[in-house]
Each structure stands twice: as C-alpha cells, then as structure tokens.
Amino acid sequence: MSRNLQTKKEINEIIAILDKTYPEAKCRLNYTSPLELVVALILAAQCTDDMVNKVVPILFKKYSNAESLANADLSDIQKIVKSCGFYLTKGKNIKLTATSIVQNYNNNIPDRIEELTTLYGIGRKSSNIILQECFNKVVGIAVDTHVSRTSKRIGFTKSTIPLKQEQELIKKVDIKYFNKLNHILVFHGRAICIARSPKCSICPIQDRCKKVGI
Numbered sequence: 001m002s003r004n005l006q007t008k009k010e011i012n013e014i015i016a017i018l019d020k021t022y023p024e025a026k027c028r029l030n031y032t033s034p035l036e037l038v039v040a041l042i043l044a045a046q047c048t049d050d051m052v053n054k055v056v057p058i059l060f061k062k063y064s065n066a067e068s069l070a071n072a073d074l075s076d077i078q079k080i081v082k083s084c085g086f087y088l089t090k091g092k093n094i095k096l097t098a099t100s101i102v103q104n105y106n107n108n109i110p111d112r113i114e115e116l117t118t119l120y121g122i123g124r125k126s127s128n129i130i131l132q133e134c135f136n137k138v139v140g141i142a143v144d145t146h147v148s149r150t151s152k153r154i155g156f157t158k159s160t161i162p163l164k165q166e167q168e169l170i171k172k173v174d175i176k177y178f179n180k181l182n183h184i185l186v187f188h189g190r191a192i193c194i195a196r197s198p199k200c201s202i203c204p205i206q207d208r209c210k211k212v213g214i
C-alpha cells in the first residue's frame with residue numbers, strides 16, 4: 001500500500017467524520033420529476049447549481065414534458081438556457097435527449113446505467129445521481145470534480161481519472177455511503193477543501209488527511 005493511500009478502515013472512518021460535519025449534504029439541484037433532474041444535470045456542467053435552479057423552472061414552464069422539448073425549436077431552448085453557459089451544446093443535448101426519451105424509452109427516463117449513459121450530455125456521474133435520486137438504485141459512486149479532487153488529496157484513490165477513481169472507491173467505501181459520498185465531498189470541496197486554497201488549518205480531518213499535492 002502506498003503511503004499516500006488510506007486503508008479501507010481509515011477511509012470509512014474519515015467519511016463518517018465528514019458525514020457528521022455535513023449533515024445537510026444532499027443533491028442541490030431542484031427537480032420535480034426525473035426529466036427535470038436529467039435536464040438540470042445537462043445544464044450543470046461548468047455552471048452553478050443556483051443558476052441551474054433558476055433556469056430549469058423557466059424551461060419547464062414552456063416545455064413541460066419530453067415530447068414538447070423534443071418538438072421545440074432548438075434556438076428557443078438555447079435562448080432559455082443561455083445563462084448556464086455552453087448553451088449551444090447544452091440546448092442541443094436537451095433536445096436530443098428528449099427525442100431519445102420519446103422515441104426509445106416510451107417517454108420514461110430509463111433506470112439502467114447502460115441506457116442513461118446513452119442520453120446526450122449524461123455521463124456516468126450524472127447517471128449515478130439519477131439512479132440514486134429518482135430510482136433509489138445504488139450501482140456506483142458519482143465522481144465529479146469535487147469528489148475527484150478531494151479523494152486524491154485525502155488519499156482515498158491513487159488515480160486522478162474519474163472512472164478509475166469510482167472503481168477504487170467502490171472497492172473501499174462502505175456501501176451505506178455510496179449514495180451520500182458525492183454530496184458529502186461536494187460540500188467539503190466547496191466549504192473547506194477548496195480547489196485553489198484548501199483550508200487545512202480548520203479541516204475536521206486535517207490529522208488524518210494525506211494532503212497529496214498540497
């Protein structure tokens with residue numbers, strides 16, 4: 001075992017400390033249906049949750065289901081989602097995903113990761129979140145930029161590649177944390193283990209963290 005890697009026992013003890021530190025950790029994207037969450041996740045790339053939470057209700061007020069989004073004028077979708085950034089691609093992905101949901105899944109959001117990852121703008125991270133949030137299915141761990149960075153720093157994973165990090169985490173993390181780990185590390189990554197300037201002196205796991213790359 002590399003001296004920069006935590007043992008399975010240490011990892012789960014650290015997660016327990018962070019779980020207690022962030023009892024409010026949960027998905028910060030608002031949604032009232034699985035389709036809204038899918039669209040919110042497409043828009044969330046390189047965008048704040050607050051901005052996505054403002055735009056999604058506006059989009060769904062005009063286009064309330066997959067069929068209407070599939071039939072919408074692409075330029076109108078792009079105009080509505082413009083403030084989320086990368087609006088040309090995101091608008092196109094929303095329309096293509098809605099079309100796929102109508103044509104391939106009978107207007108329902110699929111509940112298998114192999115199917116979800118075929119939707120435009122939806123990768124493995126977002127698929128894990130959709131499965132956990134909408135179907136109560138836990139098949140993996142959603143690794144986003146915060147999970148990736150903090151996992152490497154703390155010594156949870158050797159790799160920096162999200163897919164490999166997920167595989168490493170799945171082997172070591174207690175299954176009861178699969179669902180919450182993303183939210184816990186997102187909260188920690190935003191509050192204390194910040195990308196450019198981690199606040200190690202006030203971190204609740206400072207004595208246990210390997211501080212890789214710090």
Ligand code: SF4
Pocket residue numbers: 150153154192193194198199200203204205206209210211212214
């Ligand atoms: S001790 Fe520093 S590097 Fe480690 S988790 Fe805390 S803030 Fe991040």
